[in-house]
């Protein structure tokens with residue numbers, strides 16, 4: 535079936551998948567925590583579509599919301615009551631978002647947040663952290679260390695050098711380097727952008743006090759603090775890393791999980807900054823599909839489910855159960871592993887030292903990761919196909935799914951050298 539679908543190099547698709555594509559399987563159906571490939575094989579899904587799949591597949595309430603929205607017509611191009619309601623719900627979850635604008639992807643959310651930061655401060659430069667990924671806009675791609683090579687490097691074709699001059703990269707969890715960069719470039723820096731909890735070189739938590747320090751340094755130099763919570767919001771906690779860790783940024787980018795399974799991004803923050811966004815202010819932002827009634831209604835259904843009592847307590851407990859179980863099995867079979875975990879996402883690093891930055895994540899053994907990925911795939915467990923990514927749980931994974939995964943892990947990790 536695979537050969538038929540790939541269709542050779544002359545296939546108009548010419549790719550395994552639009553994003554990544556490291557998993558050499560074609561999926562055709564999702565149900566609960568499972569995916570089924572074109573040959574009908576079942577996989578327990580921990581890829582979760584690279585994060586958004588926190589509700590699992592075909593969640594009945596999401597299916598109903600999509601049907602309801604479709605019945606009502608999906609393309610208006612006008613404001614709708616759902617847009618207002620969704621903004622209010624997001625504000626209730628993340629109070630730092632005093633004003634919110636909707637877009638269609640995480641990339642657009644980041645790009646728009648950076649644009650308004652530049653407009654508000656009148657400054658051109660952005661400081662980012664090595665290894666953090668902020669989407670596939672030119673600005674984010676050009677930045678050195680935007681992520682593992684295929685995610686975009688400074689020499690990514692088609693991106694002009696002028697953009698590169700405005701992006702400065704410093705290591706994550708390193709306040710001294712940030713301080714030095716701000717001392718050197720401070721008056722030109724519009725914003726410091728960061729994944730408050732990293733999901734893009736594996737899951738890496740900020741050291742105690744680090745985010746507070748980033749905020750203080752940015753503000754001392756008149757720069758804004760942007761949290762890229764495209765992965766972390768409604769993943770590490772309902773209110774994202776900022777409510778979990780108690781540090782509020784000036785601006786936040788959202789995406790992935792907020793869409794409940796349909797494309798949706800959003801950004802927002804302090805009112806005085808967001809009022810610079812058109813049509814109130816001079817910073818342009820549009821998007822034909824921004825705020826479309828389908829995305830708004832499905833997102834509302836998703837947040838309704840995720841906002842119920844106990845949802846995140848259970849995700850946290852199940853994630854800890856699976857992650858700790860995997861670590862114990864790996865160690866029993868003689869592998870040196872480090873765990874990075876935040877809420878329902880985690881990474882097993884195959885290296886000697888706990889991982890605190892991108893350089894540390896790079897030391898995680900790629901051969902071991904590849905063997906683990908393949909071992910699980912062959913036995914019906916789908917992981918993200920990169921050592922720099924995370925296992926992601928959904929509300930539909932049951933304890934039985936986790937126990938089945940641990941049983942398979944025992945075999946996979948025993949056979950790995």
Ligand code: PMP
Pocket residue numbers: 584639640641642644667668669670729733734762763764765789790
């Ligand atoms: N920011 C972060 C932290 C992300 O993880 C991603 C996607 N992996 C993006 C931005 C870009 O979002 P999208 O792929 O929806 O454009």
